[in-house]
Amino acid sequence: MGSLRTVLDVRDLRVYYRTLAGIVRAVDEVSFTVGEAEVLGLAGESGCGKSTLGYSLLGLVPPPGRIEGGNVLIDGIDVTKLSEDELRRIRWSKVSMVFQGAMNVLNPVYTVEKQLVEVLTFHKGFSRREAVKSAVEALVQVGLNPELLKRYPHELSGGMKQRVVIAMALLLKPKLVIADEPTTALDVVIQAQIMNLLKKIKTEEKTSMIFITHDLSIIAEISDKVAIMYAGKVVELGSSEEIFNNPKHPYTQGLLRSIPRLGYKGKITWIPGVPPDLRRPPIGCRFNPRCPYVMDICRHKEPPTIEMGGEHRVACWLHTKK
Numbered sequence: 001m002g003s004l005r006t007v008l009d010v011r012d013l014r015v016y017y018r019t020l021a022g023i024v025r026a027v028d029e030v031s032f033t034v035g036e037a038e039v040l041g042l043a044g045e046s047g048c049g050k051s052t053l054g055y056s057l058l059g060l061v062p063p064p065g066r067i068e069g070g071n072v073l074i075d076g077i078d079v080t081k082l083s084e085d086e087l088r089r090i091r092w093s094k095v096s097m098v099f100q101g102a103m104n105v106l107n108p109v110y111t112v113e114k115q116l117v118e119v120l121t122f123h124k125g126f127s128r129r130e131a132v133k134s135a136v137e138a139l140v141q142v143g144l145n146p147e148l149l150k151r152y153p154h155e156l157s158g159g160m161k162q163r164v165v166i167a168m169a170l171l172l173k174p175k176l177v178i179a180d181e182p183t184t185a186l187d188v189v190i191q192a193q194i195m196n197l198l199k200k201i202k203t204e205e206k207t208s209m210i211f212i213t214h215d216l217s218i219i220a221e222i223s224d225k226v227a228i229m230y231a232g233k234v235v236e237l238g239s240s241e242e243i244f245n246n247p248k249h250p251y252t253q254g255l256l257r258s259i260p261r262l263g264y265k266g267k268i269t270w271i272p273g274v275p276p277d278l279r280r281p282p283i284g285c286r287f288n289p290r291c292p293y294v295m296d297i298c299r300h301k302e303p304p305t306i307e308m309g310g311e312h313r314v315a316c317w318l319h320t321k322k
C-alpha cells in the first residue's frame, strides 16, 4: 500500500462555510494520501463533511464555503493555488467527480450525446466526429448501448442515468475519480452492477478513486484503505483490513457494530446521540458526548493522531502511550 505512487496528497485541509449563523467547520485539518489505482473509502454519518471534502479536491466548494488552509496536491499540482481557469482545465481531465444525486446533474434539455461531446470538444479540441466516437466508447465501457446517445435524460432509467454520469466522469481518463454516494438512490440489483463497474474500472484503467458513502458495507467491497470521518475530522485511517478487523477508534467500532455483517453473531447496535453542530463542535474530542470510553482529558483537549503501524492512524486519547 505504502509503495504506490502518490496521486493525491491532502495536507491539513480546512474548508469552512462562513454563514450568518456562524462558521461551519466542515473539513478541519484533514490529511491523507491516495496512491495510483488505489481506492480510498470515505465514510461517516450525514453532515460530517464528506461531500465538502470531495468538492474541495476539484476547487468546487459552493459559497459561502471556501478552502481556508492546507494543500491539495493532485499529481504534484496544488489545486488550492490554481486560478479558476486553471481549475477548469484539470477538472474532468485530471480529477473528476460523480456528484451525490448525480442523476439530477444531467442537463434535461440536452441529449446524452450533446452532454458527452461538449466535454470532449472543450477539453480535447476534438472534431464532432472524433467526439462522438469517444462518446460511443465511453458508453460501451460502462455497459450501455451506444444507441442511448440520442436519448434525453428523462428517457433513461435511474441505473442508466447513473452509468452515463460515471461515463462522463471517466471520459477524459482522469487520474482520480471522486464517487460521492454513487449507488445510494438505486435498488440493490443496480447497486451491485454499478459496484462491479467501478471495480472493473479500478482494475482495467488503474484509476485512483475516493469512494464516499455513509454505508460501510459498500466500502468493504471496493476500498483498499478507509478513512472514517467524524464532525469534519478524519478520526481513523487504515487499510481496509485494519479498519474492518482491528478498528481502534470508538466511533469506527460503533459504526461497524451498526451494520449487519455476514456471519456476525453479536448484537447490532446504533451509536446513541447525534453528530454535533459544526458551528459549535464540542471542545476536546468532538466525539466525547457520544463516546462510551470518554475520559476527563477528552472533554478539554483534542486528541493527537497516533500512528498504529503501517498507514493505520487514529485520533483518540485511548491510544496514547501511558
Ligand SMILES: Nc1ncnc2c1ncn2[C@@H]1O[C@H](COP(=O)(O)OP(=O)(O)OP(=O)(O)O)[C@@H](O)[C@H]1O
Pocket (backbone or CB within 6 Å): 017, 019, 024, 026, 044, 045, 046, 047, 048, 049, 050, 051, 052, 053, 062, 063, 064, 065, 100, 214, 278
Ligand atoms: N452551502 C452550505 N452552507 C452552509 N453549510 C453547509 C453548506 N453545505 C454543507 N454545509 C454544512 O457542512 C457540513 C458538511 O456537509 P456535507 O454535505 O459535506 O456532509 P456529508 O458528509 O456529505 O453529508 P451527507 O452524508 O448527508 O451527504 C454540514 O454540517 C452541512 O450542514
Ligand code: SF4
Pocket (backbone or CB within 6 Å): 249, 250, 251, 285, 286, 287, 288, 289, 291, 292, 293, 294, 295, 298, 303, 315, 316, 317, 318
Ligand atoms: S478521545 Fe476520548 S472521547 Fe474521543 S474517542 Fe477517544 S476515548 Fe472517546
Ligand SMILES: [Mg+2]
Pocket (backbone or CB within 6 Å): 050, 051, 052, 100, 180
Ligand atoms: Mg454528502
